[in-house]
Amino acid sequence: MRIGVYGGSFDPFHNGHLAMIRSALKSGMVDCVIVVPSVCNSFKRYTSILPAPYRYYMVKDTVEASGLKNVYTSDVEFGIEGVSYTVLTLKALTDPKYIRKFLEDNGVKSKKASEDHDFYWLMGSDTLATFEQWYKPGEILDYVTLLVAARPGDDTDIEACARFIRKNLGGNIESFRLDGVECSSSGIVREDDFDLCPEPVREFIKTHALYTANTKLEGCSDDAKKQFFDFAVLMYHYLGEKRLLHTLNVGILSAHLAEVHGADKDKALIAGAIHDCAKELDIDEQRRLAGEYAGDTFTEKKILHSPAGATFAKTNMCIADKEILDAICYHTTGKGGMTVLEKIVYVADKIEPARTYTDLTDIRIAAEKDLDEAMRMTVSAVRDKFIKQGRDIHPLTQDLMRELGI
Numbered sequence: 001m002r003i004g005v006y007g008g009s010f011d012p013f014h015n016g017h018l019a020m021i022r023s024a025l026k027s028g029m030v031d032c033v034i035v036v037p038s039v040c041n042s043f044k045r046y047t048s049i050l051p052a053p054y055r056y057y058m059v060k061d062t063v064e065a066s067g068l069k070n071v072y073t074s075d076v077e078f079g080i081e082g083v084s085y086t087v088l089t090l091k092a093l094t095d096p097k098y099i100r101k102f103l104e105d106n107g108v109k110s111k112k113a114s115e116d117h118d119f120y121w122l123m124g125s126d127t128l129a130t131f132e133q134w135y136k137p138g139e140i141l142d143y144v145t146l147l148v149a150a151r152p153g154d155d156t157d158i159e160a161c162a163r164f165i166r167k168n169l170g171g172n173i174e175s176f177r178l179d180g181v182e183c184s185s186s187g188i189v190r191e192d193d194f195d196l197c198p199e200p201v202r203e204f205i206k207t208h209a210l211y212t213a214n215t216k217l218e219g220c221s222d223d224a225k226k227q228f229f230d231f232a233v234l235m236y237h238y239l240g241e242k243r244l245l246h247t248l249n250v251g252i253l254s255a256h257l258a259e260v261h262g263a264d265k266d267k268a269l270i271a272g273a274i275h276d277c278a279k280e281l282d283i284d285e286q287r288r289l290a291g292e293y294a295g296d297t298f299t300e301k302k303i304l305h306s307p308a309g310a311t312f313a314k315t316n317m318c319i320a321d322k323e324i325l326d327a328i329c330y331h332t333t334g335k336g337g338m339t340v341l342e343k344i345v346y347v348a349d350k351i352e353p354a355r356t357y358t359d360l361t362d363i364r365i366a367a368e369k370d371l372d373e374a375m376r377m378t379v380s381a382v383r384d385k386f387i388k389q390g391r392d393i394h395p396l397t398q399d400l401m402r403e404l405g406i
């Protein structure tokens with residue numbers, strides 16, 4: 001097969017990206033397109049607005065919802081340690097074992113998936129001029145033909161650039177006609193106008209309240225932001241889409257609430273973002289990790305992941321801060337004498353933007369003004385749910401209820 005590979009930050013994914021994909025397929029020069037959202041882009045390390053999992057799922061969900069035929073989304077960069085230079089992405093993606101399995105998983109018949117494939121790197125004409133400055137451009141050309149999008153009226157001399165690259169590095173460079181809107185992700189974010197994004201992207205952004213003041217993480221240190229981005233990638237390997245995006249949402253909301261209520265924003269961001277990191281581990285593993293952090297305080301299956309998460313954070317994420325670890329440990333039960341940080345993570349877990357289990361408007365309003373009132377409302381709702389389901393209320397939660405006077 002002739003496989004087009006389209007890498008980018010997609011921060012956000014917009015109609016211009018879709019035009020690129022559609023035009024490449026329409027040109028007949030490729031049989032399919034694999035979209036590869038960047039995880040740790042060499043040019044934009046930690047400077048993308050959203051951590052990689054948001055961007056990956058935004059693209060994947062949109063490609064699926066749009067019913068685009070022969071277009072697939074790859075998470076190959078999540079497996080690359082450090083900066084995911086294009087040459088490393090291509091090395092991993094073009095590996096015969098990887099590509100065969102990837103295509104089969106995406107519904108391509110075995111026989112076709114196991115063929116020898118030709119790979120084409122899709123790129124805009126503006127990036128062709130700087131191609132030689134990429135990391136190991138000569139090696140990139142060993143893996144792919146550069147397939148350059150030529151927009152009608154574009155004054156870039158693609159052929160001159162291509163001649164120059166061929167002379168210096170060899171390799172194949174071809175072009176195809178690009179039709180469709182011209183827009184940029186940075187422009188869309190700057191103008192705060194998402195009309196140039198496909199509907200599923202707009203829906204995704206709305207669900208998770210992305211590209212808002214909160215997602216800018218202003219007031220968080222660069223180190224905390226880097227950790228947030230790195231942990232997001234690490235947790236991708238342990239959590240499914242819904243849970244991963246939920247736990248990241250809690251991090252962003254916790255950082256905001258920390259600002260409002262005078263807690264440490266960095267700690268709130270990290271504690272919130274990783275609070276559910278252990279939730280999808282094998283239950284026996286959860287029990288073992290839970291015991292390591294909290295002895296036999298937590299026994300019920302549904303809450304094991306909170307102390308287990310504290311151990312996981314300590315061991316796999318090198319978190320030594322007791323306040324952060326305790327905020328993770330007690331996010332399910334709460335307890336008497338909670339710190340502001342613990343309350344923030346507890347509340348944010350119940351009301352992050354993607355939560356829709358009930359009308360949360362009142363608690364969300366309270367959380368912006370009076371954290372203890374938001375706690376009272378949240379814990380009351382939890383108590384009611386437990387009574388309805390006939391579940392025992394944990395002694396730690398009972399302490400909390402007494403303290404809150406409910």
Ligand SMILES: [Fe+2]
Binds near residue numbers: 275276279305306332
């Ligand atoms: Fe949880």
Ligand SMILES: [Fe+2]
Binds near residue numbers: 246250275276
């Ligand atoms: Fe949670």
